[in-house]
Amino acid sequence: MKRPRKQTGMATWLASLMIISMPVLAQTDLDRLTELEAKTTAMAEELAILRAELEAARQEEPESELEALRSEVAVATQTAQRAEKSANEWKNTSAVTHISGYAAAGFTSEKNGTDSFDLVNFNPIFHFQYGDLVMWESELEVRVADNGETEVGLEYSAINIFLNDYVAFVAGKFISPLGNFRQNVHPAWINKLPSAPSGFGHDGAAPSAEVGFQLRGGMTFGEQSRFTYAAYIGNGPKLEGVGGELHGIETGGFAGDKDDEKIIGGRISFLPVPKLELGFSGAFGDAAVVENDGLDLVDDPSRAYTVLGADLMYRWNNFGFLGEYIQQDIADNASSLIPMGGKWESWYLQSAYRFAATKWEGVLRYTDYTSPHPDESQEQWTLGVNYLLTPNSALKVAYEVNDGLAGAETDNNRWLLQVAYGY
Amino acid sequence: MKNRPSHSVLAALAISTIGLGAILVEHPAQAAESSETSQPDPMQFVRGAKAWANNCNRCHRMRDPKELRDDQWRAVLSHMRTRGGLTGQETRDILAFLQGSN
Numbered sequence: 001m002k003r004p005r006k007q008t009g010m011a012t013w014l015a016s017l018m019i020i021s022m023p024v025l026a027q028t029d030l031d032r033l034t035e036l037e038a039k040t041t042a043m044a045e046e047l048a049i050l051r052a053e054l055e056a057a058r059q060e061e062p063e064s065e066l067e068a069l070r071s072e073v074a075v076a077t078q079t080a081q082r083a084e085k086s087a088n089e090w091k092n093t094s095a096v097t098h099i100s101g102y103a104a105a106g107f108t109s110e111k112n113g114t115d116s117f118d119l120v121n122f123n124p125i126f127h128f129q130y131g132d133l134v135m136w137e138s139e140l141e142v143r144v145a146d147n148g149e150t151e152v153g154l155e156y157s158a159i160n161i162f163l164n165d166y167v168a169f170v171a172g173k174f175i176s177p178l179g180n181f182r183q184n185v186h187p188a189w190i191n192k193l194p195s196a197p198s199g200f201g202h203d204g205a206a207p208s209a210e211v212g213f214q215l216r217g218g219m220t221f222g223e224q225s226r227f228t229y230a231a232y233i234g235n236g237p238k239l240e241g242v243g244g245e246l247h248g249i250e251t252g253g254f255a256g257d258k259d260d261e262k263i264i265g266g267r268i269s270f271l272p273v274p275k276l277e278l279g280f281s282g283a284f285g286d287a288a289v290v291e292n293d294g295l296d297l298v299d300d301p302s303r304a305y306t307v308l309g310a311d312l313m314y315r316w317n318n319f320g321f322l323g324e325y326i327q328q329d330i331a332d333n334a335s336s337l338i339p340m341g342g343k344w345e346s347w348y349l350q351s352a353y354r355f356a357a358t359k360w361e362g363v364l365r366y367t368d369y370t371s372p373h374p375d376e377s378q379e380q381w382t383l384g385v386n387y388l389l390t391p392n393s394a395l396k397v398a399y400e401v402n403d404g405l406a407g408a409e410t411d412n413n414r415w416l417l418q419v420a421y422g423y
Numbered sequence: 424m425k426n427r428p429s430h431s432v433l434a435a436l437a438i439s440t441i442g443l444g445a446i447l448v449e450h451p452a453q454a455a456e457s458s459e460t461s462q463p464d465p466m467q468f469v470r471g472a473k474a475w476a477n478n479c480n481r482c483h484r485m486r487d488p489k490e491l492r493d494d495q496w497r498a499v500l501s502h503m504r505t506r507g508g509l510t511g512q513e514t515r516d517i518l519a520f521l522q523g524s525n
Binding site: 090091093096097098100125127129132135137160162164165166168170183184185189190216217218219220224226227228229269274277313315388391392422 | 477478480481482483484485486487490492493494495497498499501502504505506507508509510511512513515
């Protein structure tokens with residue numbers, strides 16, 4: 001029995017020990033737990049903050065930077081678009097205004113005459129274009145006269161309406177489409193000599209200008225061939241009598257028609273190959289003497305006016321050939337105050353050679369002009385040398401051997417110097 | 424003088440009528456303009472170069488494509504089109520060549 005008592009005592013002791021020690025143990029764990037819990041909470045909080053920061057860093061900050069970048073790019077794009085638009089604006093406009101033209105200065109030394117700087121002219125050309133449909137072209141001729149005054153003329157001012165690919169309608173004052181020299185060669189930077197061939201200046205054998213309507217254009221056929229045409233109706237020339245004779249045929253282009261007679265004419269040309277052009281011109285109608293010795297003449301009967309011409313252009317290697325014949329004819333009319341008509345006729349042949357790989361060019365031209373007035377008629381040889389400074393300018397020196405009525409100005413040989421610029 | 428039937432009035436009318444007729448029938452120049460913007464024709468430059476070489480030194484020395492800006496060439500080419508009897512198509516081709524070479 002003793003043994004169970006002893007066992008019971010042991011158990012009781014252990015139990016008491018446990019009971020006594022348990023609260024002690026429990027107390028320590030709780031502290032640590034609390035501490036751990038606090039730490040964990042702090043860490044969780046810290047983690048949450050970090051997460052939030054990370055999230056913010058991940059989401060908000062780059063997003064706003066990206067946004068800023070995006071708007072910067074948008075502004076830059078807009079600026080670039082605006083800049084591109086304004087840079088291209090001039091290319092895409094439907095209307096274009098353009099100035100070109102030519103100018104020349106010259107010196108003439110005439111045998112039995114004077115040596116003088118006798119040429120300063122300025123011919124601005126204005127182009128006003130709308131789409132591919134309309135172009136208005138105007139050329140002024142401004143020059144200093146020998147008395148120092150400035151003379152201004154309207155060389156041409158006409159609208160071109162491109163009706164289709166082959167027809168342009170022209171209205172206004174235009175260069176006479178008859179012949180080649182007046183319309184295609186006379187600008188100083190194009191003409192290879194400082195002078196016009198005799199009879200191809202103003203009021204000679206070749207008509208200068210016309211006021212009226214014109215249709216012109218061209219078409220190609222075959223591999224390389226071309227046909228060009230120009231047809232017009234206009235007021236025609238003005239006839240003047242001086243001392244009982246026809247003074248000349250004035251063809252400067254008149255915005256009025258005292259004789260009320262219109263002229264119809266034109267030119268066609270064929271280019272079997274681009275290097276060769278053959279042109280034929282003609283104009284027909286009536287004209288009347290409207291001025292006699294400086295006074296108006298009314299109701300003088302009209303008479304036939306005829307222009308006939310043929311021209312040729314040919315290029316071969318460094319050679320360039322031009323040739324042209326033109327005549328203006330006024331019929332006789334017995335009941336006119338000036339009964340005698342007359343024929344103004346001229347032709348020239350010109351050949352030019354450009355020395356290979358240099359800027360030098362040599363030119364030779366022969367002209368024979370016959371006018372009803374013997375002091376105007378002239379046979380002329382012109383030899384010239386040019387220095388072709390740029391494709392649009394030239395320095396020209398030429399010598400004219402002139403054979404006219406003895407004692408008349410047309411009989412004097414001349415040295416000519418000219419500087420020409422086309423712009 | 425005033426009472427005669429006027430041939431010139433008839434001729435003036437004829438010129439204007441042919442003109443008007445042509446403009447009413449078609450206007451390829453404008454059609455080509457719009458098709459140009461929508462669909463560039465790769466052969467245009469080549470055709471233009473050829474037409475330029477064949478035509479632009481017929482009357483005067485060849486002018487350098489670099490002399491002028493694109494818009495200036497537009498005006499000059501309209502000017503040269505009527506001078507030289509060029510067709511509308513040739514003019515557009517040469518313009519494309521000059522504008523691509525300046």
